[in-house]
Amino acid sequence: GAVVSQHPSWVICKSGTSVKIECRSLDFQATTMFWYRQFPKQSLMLMATSNEGSKATYEQGVEKDKFLINHASLTLSTLTVTSAHPEDSSFYICSAREDRVRSPLHFGNGTRLTVT
Amino acid sequence: AQSVTQLDSQVPVFEEAPVELRCNYSSSVSVYLFWYVQYPNQGLQLLLKYLSGSTLVKGINGFEAEFNKSQTSFHLRKPSVHISDTAEYFCAVSARGRDDKIIFGKGTRLHILP
Numbered sequence: 001g002a003v004v005s006q007h008p009s010w011v012i013c014k015s016g017t018s019v020k021i022e023c024r025s026l027d028f029q030a031t032t033m034f035w036y037r038q039f040p041k042q043s044l045m046l047m048a049t050s051n052e053g054s055k056a057t058y059e060q061g062v063e064k065d066k067f068l069i070n071h072a073s074l075t076l077s078t079l080t081v082t083s084a085h086p087e088d089s090s091f092y093i094c095s096a097r098e099d100r101v102r103s104p105l106h107f108g109n110g111t112r113l114t115v116t
Numbered sequence: 117a118q119s120v121t122q123l124d125s126q127v128p129v130f131e132e133a134p135v136e137l138r139c140n141y142s143s144s145v146s147v148y149l150f151w152y153v154q155y156p157n158q159g160l161q162l163l164l165k166y167l168s169g170s171t172l173v174k175g176i177n178g179f180e181a182e183f184n185k186s187q188t189s190f191h192l193r194k195p196s197v198h199i200s201d202t203a204e205y206f207c208a209v210s211a212r213g214r215d216d217k218i219i220f221g222k223g224t225r226l227h228i229l230p
Contacts, residue, residue: 006159041125043206043220044160093159105218107152107159 002028004096006108013084013115021079021111023094029074030096034105035067038091050077074099084115118143118209120221128227129197137192137224139181139207146212149190151181154204154223163205166190177201202228 003026013019023033031052036044048069049057056069066088068080077096081088093110097103123138141147148167152160164175171183181192190207207221 004159009157041223041225043222046217046219049217091157095159104162104165107161109159110157112157 002026002098002106004094004106004108006094006111008111009109010112011114013113015085015115016083018080018082019084019113021081021092021094021113023077023079023096023108025075025096025098025106028096028098030077031074031099033071033077033094033096035069035077035079036093036095038093038110040091044093047079052077081113084113086115089113089115118147118211118219120207120209120219122207122221122224124224125222126225126227128229130229131199132196134195135193135197135201135226137205137207137226139190139192139221141188141190141207141209143188143209143211148210148212149181149183150208150210150218151175151179151190151192152206152208152220153177154206156203160206163192197226197228199228199230201226 005024007022033050035047038044047062050069050071052071058064071077091110091112095105095107097105119142121140129135150165151163154160163179164173166173166183174180179194204223206223208218210218
């Protein structure tokens with residue numbers, strides 16, 4: 001079945017540094033990918049929709065300059081958390097859908113970011 | 117806009133007993149409905165989905181859900197749970213034809229008691 005790979009699975013970084021998270025569709029092409037954030041014991045909140053070859057669409061309240069999204073190919077989207085702070089610590093999950101009608105969303109296994 | 121309410125944050129149930137996880141939704145337009153499962157430190161896995169047709173939907177791992185339009189509900193059921201069903205379960209909704217933009221409920225943690 002379709003697989004979405006997310007890397008790294010966990011990362012610890014110092015406050016003020018930037019962290020890049022990769023989301024890859026391994027055996028299908030995905031024009032559209034999605035980035036979510038999940039706080040402990042809470043639901044997923046959609047952060048942005050990543051579109052191959054164009055700018056990402058951010059949800060209300062999500063800082064574009066803070067969370068940089070690049071969808072450079074049909075199989076890769078990256079999320080860069082710039083100048084990370086402890087409040088950015090969270091579980092980040094990506095999803096992707098195949099480029100066909102009624103294709104389901106496939107989720108990556110998530111990245112746990114801890115900013116110290 | 118759509119919204120989802122999962123009434124129970126946690127549900128304890130004994131192994132081999134039946135379980136129902138409740139989900140209600142709100143929407144001004146027709147919807148698609150989903151149930152996802154999340155195991156610790158992992159992404160989400162689709163259990164089942166309702167797009168159209170039969171209101172009783174069967175999914176993986178022995179789960180099923182019933183779409184009730186009049187009650188705006190989409191409760192998840194399993195007749196006999198196992199320890200391996202311990203996980204977080206998310207109900208989700210999207211506007212019909214927009215199954216890319218999915219709104220998730222807050223989740224229900226299913227505790228299986230031995």
